[in-house]
Amino acid sequence: MILLKDCYHIATFNESMDELKGYDILIKGNRIERIGKGIELPKKSEIEIINCSNYLIIPGMINTHHHLYQTLTRNLPKVQDAKLFDWLTYLYPIWARIDEEAIYYATLLGCGELLKTGATTTTDHHYLYPESFSGDLLGIQFEATEKLGIRFSPSRGSMTLGKSKGGLPSDEVTETLEEVIEDSIRVIEKYHDDSPLSMRKIILAPCSPFSVDRDLMKETARLGRSYSLLLHTHLAETVEEEEYCCSRFGKRPLALMEELAWVGKDVYFAHGVHFNDYELELLAQTGTSISHCPTSNMRLGSGIARIREMIDMGITVGLGVDGSASNDSSDMLGEVRNAMLLQRVRYGPEGLKAREALSLAIKGGSAILNYTELGSIEEGRGADLALFDLNTLQYAGGLSDPLATIVFAGYNHETAYTIVNGKVAVKEGRLVNFPEEEIVRKVNEFSARLLSSCKE
Numbered sequence: 105m106i107l108l109k110d111c112y113h114i115a116t117f118n119e120s121m122d123e124l125k126g127y128d129i130l131i132k133g134n135r136i137e138r139i140g141k142g143i144e145l146p147k148k149s150e151i152e153i154i155n156c157s158n159y160l161i162i163p164g165m166i167n168t169h170h171h172l173y174q175t176l177t178r179n180l181p182k183v184q185d186a187k188l189f190d191w192l193t194y195l196y197p198i199w200a201r202i203d204e205e206a207i208y209y210a211t212l213l214g215c216g217e218l219l220k221t222g223a224t225t226t227t228d229h230h231y232l233y234p235e236s237f238s239g240d241l242l243g244i245q246f247e248a249t250e251k252l253g254i255r256f257s258p259s260r261g262s263m264t265l266g267k268s269k270g271g272l273p274s275d276e277v278t279e280t281l282e283e284v285i286e287d288s289i290r291v292i293e294k295y296h297d298d299s300p301l302s303m304r305k306i307i308l309a310p311c312s313p314f315s316v317d318r319d320l321m322k323e324t325a326r327l328g329r330s331y332s333l334l335l336h337t338h339l340a341e342t343v344e345e346e347e348y349c350c351s352r353f354g355k356r357p358l359a360l361m362e363e364l365a366w367v368g369k370d371v372y373f374a375h376g377v378h379f380n381d382y383e384l385e386l387l388a389q390t391g392t393s394i395s396h397c398p399t400s401n402m403r404l405g406s407g408i409a410r411i412r413e414m415i416d417m418g419i420t421v422g423l424g425v426d427g428s429a430s431n432d433s434s435d436m437l438g439e440v441r442n443a444m445l446l447q448r449v450r451y452g453p454e455g456l457k458a459r460e461a462l463s464l465a466i467k468g469g470s471a472i473l474n475y476t477e478l479g480s481i482e483e484g485r486g487a488d489l490a491l492f493d494l495n496t497l498q499y500a501g502g503l504s505d506p507l508a509t510i511v512f513a514g515y516n517h518e519t520a521y522t523i524v525n526g527k528v529a530v531k532e533g534r535l536v537n538f539p540e541e542e543i544v545r546k547v548n549e550f551s552a553r554l555l556s557s558c559k560e
């Protein structure tokens with residue numbers, strides 16, 4: 105058991121968005137057992153007590169879009185200022201050289217950053233399966249996430265449309281339809297667990313309209329729906345993608361998805377920057393959701409998504425840090441801040457409030473990934489929590505609103521503690537379950553090796 109004692113401020117994100125002062129939170133197993141003042145401890149119980157008199161406590165945030173392997177290639181000088189298609193075509197041949205051990209450490213790095221910045225659940229969209237890669241990719245990732253203690257709902261990604269068939273990626277990083285479907289069935293049967301607080305939930309995710317063919321989209325939807333899985337892909341990210349779809353398929357990206365039965369409550373798209381009014385209506389009517397990735401959209405100059413309007417129309421929106429080569433970090437609280445600020449560029453200062461931005465990362469994320477027992481601090485709910493120390497330079501002077509201060513102020517975005525599934529994964533600002541120094545050293549080695557192996 106864990107007792108969070110004398111919490112300075114708890115933002116529950118319950119139905120009425122209650123905020124509490126001076127309460128305790130008792131965690132038993134992987135759930136919140138009690139919330140109250142002066143909770144008496146059961147005698148002879150083994151209990152870890154955390155003094156929270158300086159801490160803000162929020163539900164753990166949920167990252168709905170990422171490509172963890174990209175942590176190995178962030179900030180590459182040659183594509184620091186490139187648009188999406190140029191950026192991708194430069195990086196595909198480099199990514200084709202990533203091996204199993206590199207995936208393990210890239211997963212530790214990206215998930216370590218997420219845990220340290222308040223995320224307790226993440227997905228991943230890994231769509232590169234080069235011929236040289238023979239390992240069990242999701243198995244390697246689960247090994248890393250279970251070691252760190254983060255809740256993980258990855259997708260089995262895929263690309264089948266290589267350059268020789270008119271797609272964007274180099275052929276060496278694509279697969280055949282049969283290979284994708286066979287391996288998707290394997291990972292579902294081996295790993296998928298759809299219990300309410302699952303630590304292993306599989307999603308199916310062909311990469312994007314310019315890297316997969318129609319048959320793959322159709323077959324993936326059929327397979328995913330036969331197992332009641334979520335379906336995910338990139339959509340409407342850039343003007344170039346829109347032009348590609350119009351010239352190749354004679355349709356805008358969302359119309360193509362509609363034709364392929366890729367809309368509905370079990371579908372969510374990453375980005376959704378370039379939707380017109382009709383398309384927003386279609387998303388709302390079909391219950392299709394969006395993972396908003398503001399930092400990536402700014403970094404690649406892709407545009408500003410119409411998130412204010414989506415929220416007002418009842419479209420479910422979550423937040424994603426996107427791949428670390430287009431962000432270039434896995435900073436969850438930083439993503440919340442950027443979401444708030446970017447909507448204000450488009451709609452003015454009321455474009456997105458701090459609580460709304462946090463809600464995207466908390467309630468939007470739990471709704472998208474179907475974690476119905478996460479996303480709020482209430483008795484009986486899953487014990488996934490992020491604790492921020494407000495008694496620091498970065499928040500001093502901002503305590504008139506102890507919740508909004510972590511979005512408006514602050515510069516390192518790090519938690520004091522992060523608790524996932526009732527277990528402490530970050531303690532006093534450090535990862536509990538893996539030496540951070542080893543992750544740094546290994547990732548830098550892999551990154552240097554990757555770059556030296558390809559001719560620039």
Ligand SMILES: [Zn+2]
Nearest residue numbers: 338374426427
């Ligand atoms: Zn992405």
